[in-house]
Amino acid sequence: MSGARPRRGSQRGAVDPHAWRGVEPAPLILLSGPEEYVASRSFDLVRSQVMAAEPETEVTRFDASSYERGELLMAASPSLFGESKHIEVRSLATMSEDFLVDALEYLKDGAADVTMVMHHSGGNRGKKLLDALKKASVPTVACQPLKKDADKLEFVAQEFRQHRRRIQPEAARALVAAVGSDLAELASACSQLVQDATGEISQEKVDEYFGGRVEATGFKVADAALTGRGAVALSTLRHAIATGTDPVPIVAALAMKLRQVAKVAGVRQSSGQLAQELGMPPWQVQQAQEQARYWSQDDLARCLELIAETDQMVKGAGRDPEYAVERAVSRIAMSARR
Known part of the structure; x- marks a missing residue:
């Protein structure tokens, strides 16, 4: 399995805020940043690719804040029937000491036929683990809020593109103006238009659905x-x-x-x-x-x-x-x- 494919923006050193759409399964992936919607979509994207490749994969989820010693190593241990393992870990920003110890231990050797995705929303908690992940060149996916209007417009355009639909530029601007910067709401609005409207989405169609905002x-x-x-x-x-x-x-x-x-x-x-x-x-x-x-x-x-x-x-x-x-x-x- 290949790693995540973080793309770069036009400015030197700037990370493309939409790179999460290209994330691919890897032995270990870190989702980094406070945007929960992007993190959730990234979890879904990796899991769906893993399950498409191997439908019998065993999926295990942990909350790092309530994690108890030994759970990760147990979940990653070889299966009696040889199924692959997929592990998802949330709440790294409030991880327990038990998780920190086990994650550092896991990072040393990893495990065969295991993919693991972890999300750290920010802060200094778990810095030792984050430093170790960086040193190991673990693929990292940026999960940051979209602050620039251009990024929000690109988000809308890509939501329609993934459904093989088009939205006119003025319609995209009207949608962002009406719905705002909450990505979950923006995605939901795009989904509603994709499902309910036919053809290319115009500003008139956006106004019909969301003009009252x-x-x-x-x-x-x-x-x-x-x-x-x-x-x-x-x-x-x-x-x-x-x-x-x-x-x-x-x-x-x-x-x-x-x-x-x-x-x-x-x-x-x-x-x-x-x-x-x-x-x-x-x-x-x-x-x-x-x-x-x-x-x-x-x-x-x-x-x-x-x-x-x-x-x-x-x-x-x-x-x-x-x-x-x-x-x-x-x-x-x-x-x-x-």
């Missing part, structure tokens, strides 16, 4: 207002408020979009260069650059002051938060040059 609604209002489409912005806002949406996240979306436009307005650089300087994904810079065409520096400054005032009003300083946000949306839309 607060984050998506806020960005829809903001995008319409910043491009001078006041009627669309107000109708979307009023529908959101009528169905129970709090004005606070809508104001937050307006503020974020205005700040992005202010950052790129009047700057003569490519979206790639600006993305690197500002720490924004290129598609977000491109969108802000397109919206900046509607704005002068003076209008931007006035609307940034307006949205700061509105933020205070919807958080308790005003008597009517719904009126405050509607007034802000109207003024922003009127300030955008058509």
Whole structure:
């Protein structure tokens, strides 16, 4: 069996956050990082490949925090019937001393016909074992949260790719905006669209399923207002408020979009260069650059002051938060040059 295949990102030394999708069975694999969803998928991927190759494989699972001495060596010992063994160990970050001792002992010799996958979510507990695993060049799979929008979009694209389906770029952005950064929820949303919708997934289809979410609604209002489409912005806002949406996240979306436009307005650089300087994904810079065409520096400054005032009003300083946000949306839309 081959080891895991960690791939490198475009930056020197950067680990590809999606490399877990290529993990393959090996005598020993370490899953490293706090993202439980990635760790869970990695466990599943290795186990499914092991079972596909040898359906009679015996699977044993341990929680390292409640582990008792001798259990690992017993599970890895040769079977009377010669079946292969597959061992999964979770909670290495809170491992017992018994597990630490047995794991170090196991690492010295290993066992024939045994694959083992372990997950350490982070921290210093078990550092002696982690150092030993590193020294032994044990394949390590990064299980890190996806913080960059570009990584979340790639996650969505790959979820559809594995089902041999396609999702349009704008639809992927809408899905990330609607669902957020929780990978389990993102994967579930992708699965729902794969099962329920046919053909290539469009933004309209994403809106049909997830457009009612607060984050998506806020960005829809903001995008319409910043491009001078006041009627669309107000109708979307009023529908959101009528169905129970709090004005606070809508104001937050307006503020974020205005700040992005202010950052790129009047700057003569490519979206790639600006993305690197500002720490924004290129598609977000491109969108802000397109919206900046509607704005002068003076209008931007006035609307940034307006949205700061509105933020205070919807958080308790005003008597009517719904009126405050509607007034802000109207003024922003009127300030955008058509």
